[in-house]
Amino acid sequence: MILLKNATAVNADGMTETDILVNNGVIERLEKNIDAPEAEVVDCEGKLVFPGFIDMHCHLRDPGQTHKEDIATGARAALRGGYTAVCCMPNTVPPVDNPAIVTYICDKARAADAAAVYPIGAITRGQAGKELCEFGKMKAAGAIAVSDDGKPVEKGAVMLNALKYAKTFGIPLISHSEDKTISADGVVNEGENATVAGLKAIPKAAESAAVARDVLLAEEADARIHIAHVSTARSVEIIRGAKAIGVKVTCETCPHYFAATDDEILSYNTNAKINPPLRDESDVAAVIAGIADGTIDVIATDHAPHARDEKNVEFDYAPFGSVGLETAFAVAYTHLVLTDTIKLTDLCRLMSTRPAEILGLDGGIIAVGARADLAVIDPDDEYTVDANSFASKSKNCVFDGWRLKGRVVRVFVGGEEKSF
Amino acid sequence: MKRKDILAIKDLSKAELNEILTEAEYMREHIDRRERLTALTGRNVATLFYENSTRTRNSFELAAKRLGAATTSISVATSSVQKGESLIDTGKTLDALGTDVIIIRHSIAGAPRLLAENVSASVINAGDGLDEHPSQALLDVLTAKRHFGALDGLKVVIVGDIRHSRVARSDVLAFTKLGASVTLCAPYTLLPAAIERMGAKVEPDLDKAITDADIVMPLRVQKERMTQAYFSTVSEYNEYYGITEKRLERTASDSIVMHPAPINRGAEIDGEVADGLKSVIEEQVTNGVAVRMAMLKLLTESRA
Numbered sequence: 235m236i237l238l239k240n241a242t243a244v245n246a247d248g249m250t251e252t253d254i255l256v257n258n259g260v261i262e263r264l265e266k267n268i269d270a271p272e273a274e275v276v277d278c279e280g281k282l283v284f285p286g287f288i289d290m291h292c293h294l295r296d297p298g299q300t301h302k303e304d305i306a307t308g309a310r311a312a313l314r315g316g317y318t319a320v321c322c323m324p325n326t327v328p329p330v331d332n333p334a335i336v337t338y339i340c341d342k343a344r345a346a347d348a349a350a351v352y353p354i355g356a357i358t359r360g361q362a363g364k365e366l367c368e369f370g371k372m373k374a375a376g377a378i379a380v381s382d383d384g385k386p387v388e389k390g391a392v393m394l395n396a397l398k399y400a401k402t403f404g405i406p407l408i409s410h411s412e413d414k415t416i417s418a419d420g421v422v423n424e425g426e427n428a429t430v431a432g433l434k435a436i437p438k439a440a441e442s443a444a445v446a447r448d449v450l451l452a453e454e455a456d457a458r459i460h461i462a463h464v465s466t467a468r469s470v471e472i473i474r475g476a477k478a479i480g481v482k483v484t485c486e487t488c489p490h491y492f493a494a495t496d497d498e499i500l501s502y503n504t505n506a507k508i509n510p511p512l513r514d515e516s517d518v519a520a521v522i523a524g525i526a527d528g529t530i531d532v533i534a535t536d537h538a539p540h541a542r543d544e545k546n547v548e549f550d551y552a553p554f555g556s557v558g559l560e561t562a563f564a565v566a567y568t569h570l571v572l573t574d575t576i577k578l579t580d581l582c583r584l585m586s587t588r589p590a591e592i593l594g595l596d597g598g599i600i601a602v603g604a605r606a607d608l609a610v611i612d613p614d615d616e617y618t619v620d621a622n623s624f625a626s627k628s629k630n631c632v633f634d635g636w637r638l639k640g641r642v643v644r645v646f647v648g649g650e651e652k653s654f
Numbered sequence: 655m656k657r658k659d660i661l662a663i664k665d666l667s668k669a670e671l672n673e674i675l676t677e678a679e680y681m682r683e684h685i686d687r688r689e690r691l692t693a694l695t696g697r698n699v700a701t702l703f704y705e706n707s708t709r710t711r712n713s714f715e716l717a718a719k720r721l722g723a724a725t726t727s728i729s730v731a732t733s734s735v736q737k738g739e740s741l742i743d744t745g746k747t748l749d750a751l752g753t754d755v756i757i758i759r760h761s762i763a764g765a766p767r768l769l770a771e772n773v774s775a776s777v778i779n780a781g782d783g784l785d786e787h788p789s790q791a792l793l794d795v796l797t798a799k800r801h802f803g804a805l806d807g808l809k810v811v812i813v814g815d816i817r818h819s820r821v822a823r824s825d826v827l828a829f830t831k832l833g834a835s836v837t838l839c840a841p842y843t844l845l846p847a848a849i850e851r852m853g854a855k856v857e858p859d860l861d862k863a864i865t866d867a868d869i870v871m872p873l874r875v876q877k878e879r880m881t882q883a884y885f886s887t888v889s890e891y892n893e894y895y896g897i898t899e900k901r902l903e904r905t906a907s908d909s910i911v912m913h914p915a916p917i918n919r920g921a922e923i924d925g926e927v928a929d930g931l932k933s934v935i936e937e938q939v940t941n942g943v944a945v946r947m948a949m950l951k952l953l954t955e956s957r958a
Binding site for chain 1: 664740741742760761762763764765767768782783784785786820823846847848849851852
């Protein structure tokens, strides 16, 4: 039994000054001045308590690339970021394209005893874009969603059937929307900075055109679709328009798409080499507007760990991606809440409530009877990000050295405090 | 010169450009008098080329030898680079061998910077990806300066595959820093995004672009760009973007034609232009050695 005293509890629909009594893994009481002599007391004066964050999109590299990350280190890094649940993408080696690998991840996650880890199964076998995976069996084994993330489902006909097949089993489909014939061998956003740096460019339409195709296919299939890592102004507009006409589309963006621009690549910093690429100020403004008006449902990390030697090479040779689990909250808090773009309640919706709703997970709310997944935040702690101190095996963070505010101080998963 | 490396025109101030040009003029005089110098005696200069190039490499090696340096050349085909050694490890090996200057060419933009950050040797960029080719831009401005006396107010027109040209990027930066204006002319497929933000004008119609030009610089047209749908046929390219004697009538009376070479006669430049009175292509080659001598001398002077 744990008693969080004098907390400011943040929900998507409002904030309350309250005590929180946790018992048997759930929130038992939620009121001021709770007296529970048998409970271990945690003073939360001046702290914010959020329903534990849920990351719909991370890469834990297990199986196959455990020199970058594994389920245990990833789940520990998640706790550092206030995440009580994370969903790992299937582009491992081999990919998570069958129930046995889903089970493998679930077993390792249980043993890790940190944040909950929910595997995402592949859409197509070998992520090759041809034959569908066993959505039913993978879901039964514990898969929370399906996605070919890392790659788009290239053929429209396969995507259309995947959407219908996912609808059959009631499993969310997360789309990495990208037209590879347009992005080709590009490494950074097309624009002034790519031209100045002389790096090969990815036109924005590589994403936006694919987003348009995929929402139209979802409409055709009358199925839900969740668009991953939205980064362009036009993608936001397309999704806004699709929602307005009733397409069952949800979407996410990532901290680097609203807090950073492609100015980061001018120094050839390979940690800023991310797919989709960091965009320019007009896209950042549109993504922020999409977050503010609810077009963008979720902030996910796209945590993409890579080893030092893999990133410390020529720009084109470096793999795409930045780690993000341990910085996402502070980046969002510093760059969205402290700038008065959104409220704390919105941040709760973006990082906890909507992910839980979209994935059909228990959580995302602080309420009597709800699962006690909680993140305690010190909103006043200001610090410089030091990637070398991360719990993640990899330190390739685009936010390394940034000045941020807001630190996760305690995390409870299913009512148990987890050390990190 | 108070810098360890020369990686890009974008890093250099106007004063630094002029410092190199002044030194290069002096070097050019030595070349014309067929004199050898000793400024780099006892120094080791290595060329590290990850892309094929005979002329740039030869020019740098000749420049180093004219200054009395020992030269080593490492090319991808004959070194441990083929065995998968990383750029940084190769650089550290060159450091350990006592190399003073590494001249690197690489197909990836930013590679010279990565090398420079990881070695104590001075690094000169001899061309990286679509980024820059600073020694080429310096030899171009030197050639222009020797012809016109000053660059202020000159109109430079660069024609062709700007998109895939590091020469064009470095030239835009160098010429505009020194007071000239640069107009880029190409079909839109061969223009990179937002290039005008680097200080150039864009005019896709060649006849308009070259009117009153002082310097016309066609870029080599790569045939493989046809199969990648950047343009249609060489014949159409030549008709709309080829530099011909007829077209040059629109330019200033004392205009010159430069080309970074190798040239494609009948594609981006007609033979009679390449061999004509306005052509300074061979002058550029000689000035290339002078500029590279100047770069080597200025960088090694400040080394311990």
